[in-house]
Amino acid sequence: MKERESIIQQFSTFISLINDNKNFNFIWKIDIHLERNISLLVQSEPDANEEYWARHFLKIIRELSKQELFEKKENLYVSIAIAIMVRT
Structure with missing residues (x-):
């Protein structure tokens, strides 16, 4: 290779x-x-150098992952709230 x-x-x-x-x-x-x-x-x-770019891209991935997790949590909370409202 x-x-x-x-x-x-x-x-x-x-x-x-x-x-x-x-x-x-x-x-x-x-x-x-x-x-x-x-x-x-x-x-x-x-x-x-390579290490700078590796750390740079890792930082971006971590930030996106946190944002994605936050958005999923928000969506989960909204879904739970809607489910509770529909049941009551």
Whole structure:
């Protein structure tokens, strides 16, 4: 498997499993939209290293996860309130 060398390659590729005549091979595939966006980010912070970007993306994922959990809780509370109102 070819090694991903640049920061852009490391954060814009994913492993794909290819079946070639009963042989399974793993290859790196590129998400072109993600590659373009990460390329723009890297250009905006040229001195940032892999660790910086890993922490940056992890922070975004955590914030989205918290927001998503909050929204699900709100929806759950609204659903419970509606169910209680319908029963009474």
